[in-house]
């Protein structure tokens with residue numbers, strides 16, 4: 001065991017937290033007593049929780065944010081090694097079932113201070129405006145309780161905070177301000193997307209992405225080494241860990257790492273605090289408000305595991321919808337072989353994108369949108385795709401791996417519709433903390449199948465247009481989990497309101513991807529952060545008006 | 549035309565400017581073409597011609613009136629031509645990429661600045677050559693009046709500003725100092741142009757050109773700082789020199805500004821007579 005092992009010993013404490021920008025550095029951290037109620041106890045420090053912790057602390061609230069994961073120092077702890085970096089994923093036991101059981105782990109969940117953004121692929125996209133009102137405008141799914149124009153303002157805030165590098169002009173959707181930083185150079189994999197799109201006569205652009213194309217503060221610009229999804233060791237990546245959380249600490253928030261929250265306590269219909277496990281013992285933090293932000297699986301799990309006499313079906317669950325309407329995103333791909341040396345693992349994986357089929361509805365025999373991006377799998381992920389997705393094994397696998405430098409692929413991010421049957425429930429088995437583990441039930445419907453068929457065929461044609469040979473389709477992949485505690489206007493059909501406040505318990509909030517009523521056709525993290533920013537502002541406003 | 553010290557100084561300034569431009573080009577294209585692994589054999593040409601330009605213009609800087617004729621002529625013609633051909637090559641490199649003549653390709657494709665600087669070095673070198681040899685004209689250009697050289701200076705500054713503006717926009721002007729090269733040299737170019745048009749050398753132009761010359765050198769320092777802001781800083785200089793802002797690029801401003809001071813001097817001498 002290393003002397004300083006953040007997976008065993010918490011790093012935040014004794015009045016200080018790691019300075020993620022300086023090797024061996026520390027920043028001062030305010031600490032709160034457990035027996036004095038803090039304004040907000042936040043469970044999870046990812047895209048939702050970390051962002052909200054910053055906003056609330058800066059608004060003057062006392063905040064303690066808990067994360068089950070370690071507090072990494074990216075400059076020291078992240079190796080350019082896929083095996084070593086498995087430490088970033090949430091790999092606790094979970095039971096998966098349904099017609100299309102989800103693969104859980106690296107592709108969808110993180111366990112770190114900073115959440116999944118520590119190993120996300122940085123693609124930072126805005127929803128299509130109509131996708132906030134799909135029921136009214138497009139006739140499927142459900143409407144969000146928030147207007148897209150309001151979201152547009154919060155997208156601006158998040159994009160500025162993360163210094164998103166993007167194209168000078170974005171080809172789709174209503175106007176947006178210019179991205180704070182300019183786009184990165186295309187790698188060869190992205191050029192293949194561009195050439196295919198041009199051949200098929202649709203728009204493409206450089207992907208707006210949360211890694212720096214110019215130095216900012218103490219962060220260096222991206223060095224294009226391509227280890228983004230295993231943790232960026234240069235801090236060019238604008239994860240929650242290096243953006244919102246340092247600000248939160250400065251504003252007086254406390255972060256407790258290696259702190260697994262097992263139960264939210266209630267009394268007389270209100271939350272009183274959280275029970276959490278840290279340094280080998282269960283502890284209790286008193287709080288005036290509790291925010292659950294543990295991601296689409298852990299959030300409902302915690303709410304269900306917190307069932308008590310007052311709320312026997314779990315917290316915030318009078319609608320019976322906690323855990324239901326779980327949505328993933330379709331992540332199927334088309335691959336091919338070209339003469340050029342592509343080396344697609346160079347640079348961030350997705351440097352070019354087309355949102356054509358996210359904005360165009362004509363010519364579809366299904367509901368919903370999808371976008372597609374260039375790909376850059378590292379060797380292990382690539383081997384898994386070839387073995388799992390293409391069925392290669394033994395010498396055939398080795399031979400194909402040897403041709404990796406010439407492989408090129410396109411992957412979709414596609415909208416899955418909300419179905420009540422897709423859900424998170426509690427299994428009887430328990431984990432290392434004695435908490436019941438989640439059972440994740442998922443099946444696709446005919447709409448998803450139709451979208452996949454269209455998308456994979458289109459991507460395949462795009463590759464064909466660039467001269468790619470020996471093409472094949474990777475049909476079994478999903479990414480990004482959302483839903484399970486949806487927001488809405490009606491307590492009977494939603495779990496929280498537009499401010500992420502639970503209908504049942506006025507001082508319980510849910511602020512992460514769980515609140516999505518629909519997932520849209522683009523990656524979700526920018527939207528999660530925008531909602532967290534909005535929630536932070538709304539809470540500050542409600543507090544001013546005495547409505548908390 | 550008199551053989552007085554004033555004209556020697558003008559020759560020195562113009563040749564000195566050309567030397568500086570050639571130095572900037574040599575270092576810049578050396579680095580960039582090394583980065584491109586000299587994939588195309590023609591990528592050695594700017595190195596060869598800028599080296600030659602440094603040798604001949606440098607000699608003229610030290611000794612304004614050497615007797616030699618053919619060597620400088622060949623060198624200046626080569627610089628001008630190599631720069632122009634380079635511009636063509638670089639333009640082709642940008643447009644053949646997916647997306648064509650868009651921002652990203654202009655940012656990351658072959659830059660127009662370095663070949664442009666080499667062309668300017670060739671032109672200023674030829675001018676210095678004609679002046680040194682007591683000739684009044686270079687083709688249609690009347691060199692001894694100083695006005696034509698002044699016009700060339702304005703043109704050169706604007707071209708260089710265009711490159712700096714584009715690449716600083718690429719860097720999103722993340723440091724406020726990045727605005728200097730898009731504000732100061734255009735002011736100098738405009739002032740120079742005004743002097744050329746009404747044939748009146750003004751003190752303000754001298755000041756602006758002097759400031760532009762200094763800015764070019766300070767800019768190299770800023771770019772060096774920019775290099776250090778990449779991962780690994782100076783410890784990783786072999787990589788960071790190639791990916792950071794180009795350290796040898798800003799002195800191109802210095803070269804053009806110095807030649808411009810030569811133009812002003814000629815104009816002043818003529819009017820004093």
Ligand SMILES: Cc1cc2nc3c(=O)[nH]c(=O)nc-3n(C[C@H](O)[C@H](O)[C@H](O)COP(=O)(O)OP(=O)(O)OC[C@H]3O[C@@H](n4cnc5c(N)ncnc54)[C@H](O)[C@@H]3O)c2cc1C
Nearest residue numbers: 044046047048068115116121122123261294512513523525
């Ligand atoms: C490999 C990969 C690539 C991705 N790429 C992109 C991309 O390019 N673009 C994009 O927009 N999105 C991407 N995503 C998705 C994005 O990262 C997530 O949608 C987003 O981070 C989810 O935010 P969240 O706040 O819901 O949860 P998270 O960011 O996952 O944060 C949840 C945190 O809560 C903690 N936690 C959970 N339960 C508890 C508990 N009981 N007690 C204490 N702590 C708890 C967890 O440890 C975790 O740190 C990617 C995801 C993965 C895995």
Ligand code: SF4
Nearest residue numbers: 222223225226228232
């Ligand atoms: S490619 Fe850029 S963002 Fe990705 S790991 Fe490397 S430096 Fe970080």
